[in-house]
Amino acid sequence: MEISELRALLTPEGLKALDELGPVDEIADVARIVSRLRASGHSPELVSAVVGQARLRAKARGKFGDFAARMLFTRAGLEQATRLNVAARHAQRLRRVGITRVADLGCGIGGDALAFAGAGLDVIAVDADEVTAAIAAYNLAPFGDSAVVTHGTAEAHVPADGDETQAIWMDPARRTAGHSETRRVSSDDYSPPLDWAFDVASRTSTGIKLGPGHDRDSLPVDAEAQWVSAEGSVVELVLWTRALARDGIRRSALVIRGERSHELTAGADAEDEPVRELGAFLHEPDGAVIRARLIGDVARSLDAGMLDERIAYLTSDTALTSPFVQSFRVRETMPANPKAISAVLKANDVGSLEIKKRGMDIDPAAFRKKLTLRGDQAATLILTRIGDQRRAILADRVPAAE
Structure with missing residues (x-):
């Protein structure tokens, strides 16, 4: 989304048109809707923004459910955003160890920040892209002063060390085109650089979301690595450090289906069982x-x-x-x-x-x-x-x- 489209959208006229239109599921309907909105006197920028958001809201229901109907998105932001039921489990982990404040460095459209704020945590959300930061601010507006969004780089907004009630969440942006949730990625595919992110995580309780196909050999040895699947698809790898890493656990598989979840944990990779003939x-x-x-x-x-x-x-x-x-x-x-x-x-x-x-x-x-x-x-x-x-x-x- 261009900044001119966002400015047109974030007006009473633009938001009213979007809410009246509702989600648009079928691409075949787009041309008819564009013609109708243009005939009503709306500007090209506003029509483009409204129809684009209506399409994204329809696609976002799989990740955000009914919440998608009041959110704004970018295409890349929606693709990388954490599913709401998965983000809620991130928030629960932070709450369980006594975290009260979290710096979401690279917040995107605010998917995880929504879950953090909804769990009662104070959130400072930062994104380097101006349009994305503005959209995150819109999505987090219902939480008022407990969720503040800033346009800036992750590197410039790292909180001071030493506060045990403060944690950091990072979802480094993938630089490569055609990103999917299962494609194998490397350290060079991320911004901010993972070496920098791992260094921060070594000093402050941190969760770092990575693609599930990330190179295992590059993972910090002292972090807990948790692979998460939702409804049968592996959606992420999260590295947890310091207070957020559980004692004795370095490998975890979290399986989420609907409202139920099951977790398998271990201190290291498990040794395979021997091969046997096909049984019943x-x-x-x-x-x-x-x-x-x-x-x-x-x-x-x-x-x-x-x-x-x-x-x-x-x-x-x-x-x-x-x-x-x-x-x-x-x-x-x-x-x-x-x-x-x-x-x-x-x-x-x-x-x-x-x-x-x-x-x-x-x-x-x-x-x-x-x-x-x-x-x-x-x-x-x-x-x-x-x-x-x-x-x-x-x-x-x-x-x-x-």
């Missing part, structure tokens, strides 16, 4: 567990072993389930070729098929077109390598553990 059940570890390298701990809780030492599937003969895996009851195995699979699908009356794959360079959508699907039953097809063989496993999902 196959288990797919949550992505946060895989990233945290705690697959071995989950395997032991399920009396399971690795299906293949290079691939993150577990197998067992017992019907145990876990919130850290999706479990499947195995029906049948076969070579991973369409002819063999189609014969098994026909014999099992399968007409609705979920396809999962790991360890095989296959496009599931393209592979589906090669299969014969006729029947009334539903099943899951898992394509993977077991040793030097490409295998297909027909299975049924086991209800997730609570």
Whole structure:
């Protein structure tokens, strides 16, 4: 968003037009809406800003729920913003160790700052981009003086050391284009520089949000590294230092589904269990567990072993389930070729098929077109390598553990 569009939007006329329009879900509606707003006499800058925000509000509902209807966004800010239910857990950690004030250095549109302020913390939020800082100020306005937004650099707003009730939160901006929540990134992709951020974190209780694919070898050895998944997707890696790092914990996998959350913790990477032959059940570890390298701990809780030492599937003969895996009851195995699979699908009356794959360079959508699907039953097809063989496993999902 350009500053001219923001100025047009932050007027009584602009905000009224935005609220009256509501979220715009379909891009096909944009041209019609633009024509209607222009015919009503609104300026091009205001129309562009209003329609853009209406589209972003629609996209933001997945992260912010009903709160999105009163927030403003930038495209990049929304992409990097923390989901509200995840940010709430960040705030809870700060509250649990007695933090009362937090400096959010690189606040973006204010996603985490909203959760901090909502939890009763005093917030100083800083962002280097003028438009983004203004949008954060708008989003945090309901909290009044308890949430103050400043336009400036993180480096210039580090609070003084020594206050045990003060913490720092940093969500360094990714410099690279095409950022996604799972793409592998390096230290050079961030601003402010991670070396600087890690140095600050070594002196003050700090949480640093990174992409979940960040290079593990570059992580500070004295920080707690927590990988977080929400609704089945790994969304972030957070480094916690000093008072915010829990004693004896250096690896954590936090799995959030709806209002429920489950956490697996350890003092170091877990040793994998040995490989065993495919049993009655196959288990797919949550992505946060895989990233945290705690697959071995989950395997032991399920009396399971690795299906293949290079691939993150577990197998067992017992019907145990876990919130850290999706479990499947195995029906049948076969070579991973369409002819063999189609014969098994026909014999099992399968007409609705979920396809999962790991360890095989296959496009599931393209592979589906090669299969014969006729029947009334539903099943899951898992394509993977077991040793030097490409295998297909027909299975049924086991209800997730609570």
